[in-house]
Amino acid sequence: MNHKHFKNARWGVFLLAALLLALCFALSGCDYEDLYPTHEHNFEFLTNVYGEAVYEDGVITDVKRVPCGQWRDKFEGYVCSICGKQLYKPAGSGGTQPCETTGRYKVTTEPTCTKAGVDTATCFYCHKVYTKSVPALGHDYKNVAAKAPTCTEPGNTAGRKCRRCGHLHSGEELPALGHIWSEPTYSWSADLSACTASRVCARGHVDDGQHL
Ligand SMILES: [Zn+2]
Ligand SMILES: [Zn+2]
Ligand SMILES: [Zn+2]
Ligand SMILES: [Zn+2]
DSSP, X not given: OOHHHHHHHHHHHHHHHHHHHHXXXXXXXXXXXXXXXXXXXXXXXXXXXXXXXEEETTEEEXXXXXXXXXXXXXXXXXXETTTOOEEEEEEEEEEEOOOOOTTOOEEEEOOOSSSOEEEEEEOTTTOOEEEEEEOOOOOOEEEEOOBOOOSSSOEEOSEEEETTTOOEEESOEEOOXXXXXXXXXXXXXXXXXXXXEXXXXXXXXXXXXXXX
């Protein structure tokens, strides 16, 4: 091989490489780094991913979620700490695809002191509805001072009472006393067309305007 032929052969190799590279980009958008690596990839484990492999040229380039309830595969996801290239390694069965309800639970029945409440979520993907019980709150007791009952308002002895529902932990309710009425006194209007009964409670209340 003379000098000229050698030069042509070098050009031929260069053109072939350029052509292959162009073809490669055009057909699959493949990585320049794959053809002319500038470094040895340093793949580090990132996370497990679950779903169905997406292949490009026999290489897993992505893992797609499968519909809720379907069988899926497990993959170990790696990433190159130098260039960020991702790599997936099949790692057996991933069981069935669960619904996505993370962060989607909302209170639909408020819990009370003594009764459990309900939180409800709908799956982001298939809209299946999930409920979960929320424990009862339990009473929230505070100390209460004694309060004397009046004619119309109940009172209580000193004790402990729930802030939310009024349940008594200790102490007791004292029922309203009711009025102690005097005998009614009757008074006629000036034209004698109406008679009004009025009575007075021993504890000071006045009840008038009972038109008879
Ligand atoms: Zn790399
Ligand atoms: Zn679902
Ligand atoms: Zn309570
Ligand atoms: Zn009274």
